[in-house]
Each structure stands twice: as C-alpha cells, then as structure tokens.
Amino acid sequence: MDNLNVLDIFKALSNETRLNILRWLREPEKNFPAQQAHLPKEVSIEGGVCVGDIQEKVNLSQSTVSHYLSLMQKAGLLEAVRYGQWTYYRRNEETLAKITKFINEEI
Template sequence: MKEEKVINDAKFIDMFKALSNTTRLNILQMLKEPEKNFSPQVHIQKGDDFSGGICVGDIRDKIGLGQSTTSQYLSLLQQSGLLEMKRIGQWTYYRRNEEVIKQLENFIGENL
C-alpha cells in the first residue's frame, strides 16, 4: 500500500501563493489534460516513466512568456509540490503532482 506523505499548513500556504498568479494557474490547468493542450512529447519514451510530462519549451510557447519567466513559474509550482519535474536527456519535463493536488483539494474541503 502506498504511504501518503502528510503536508503541513506552511506547505499549503506555499501552494496557495503559487496559485495566486493567473499564468501559473493556467499552466496547472493546461497540464491537467496534456494530450489535449500540447503536441506529443517525442523525447519521452515508455521506459522513462514520466507520462503526462511536458517539455519546458512547449509550456513556454503555449503561455507566451520568456524562458526565464517560464522557468521561474515552473520552479515555484514544483517547489510548492504542485508539479513534478524530470530531466530526460537535455530536456526538462513537468507534470502535475496529482497526489499533492488531491491533498490540497481535501484540505480545502475539510478546513475552508
């Protein structure tokens, strides 16, 4: 059985801060359905075990911001726990951390 990692209130505050920006919220929403919002990711192979991951460049192109701003936004979302990141070759991929998002949903339902 998979052990669920407990998140403290400070981590939830970090998540709310990360979501307080329209573009960061849009990134998370687009990554909810990556196959609908992005072209196929040709550098991810079945053995890489990172399905749903999207390359930083594709995310940057979709949101229309510069590389440094896009990277900063993705880093903030990752540090808050809402995204997972994996380097595959020379590319960096991000996907939603569904376990953490579910815990955020439960926190809101139970505490707010």
C-alpha cells in the same frame, strides 16, 4: 497536514499563467503539440510536458516560465522529470488532492 505548505501552494495558484499551466497539464495531448517528441519510443513520462512546449504556449520569457515551473514544483503542485537535456513537468495529483482535503477539513 504539514508536509504541504499551504501558503506556498495558494501563492502559486494565485497567478493566471500558473493556474493555466496546471489546467493544461490535465490534458497534455489536447493542449500541447508534439507530445514528447524528443523521447525515444521506449521512454514515456506520463503526463509530462517539456519546458519549451509550455513556454511556447504561455508566451512569456524562457526565464520566467522556468521560474514559474520551479515555484510550482517547490510548492508540490508539479513534479519534474529530467530526460537528457529536457525537463518534463507534470502534475502532482497527490498534492492537488491534499489541498482539496485541506480546504474541506481545515479552512
């Protein structure tokens, strides 16, 4: 249980906005409009939402949101997929599962 940095994960989770982003990304269709409107039909980034859509919902500056997403990615909570000029972020379920396990077994 050491490829996951628990402290960084908990830090990332201890902010309301970041927690919300994670929750919203559980159901992107429900929480974000215009799903993947920039992607051609044949491309699909399952569960991914671009920074702009997240920023609009979050209502913080573009730089702050970008920074937050990057933090969450470094913590392993999100993964980023770039398509053209867009970056799509989606949940990294593997890490989420690992934290649960970690809390249960080690904390």
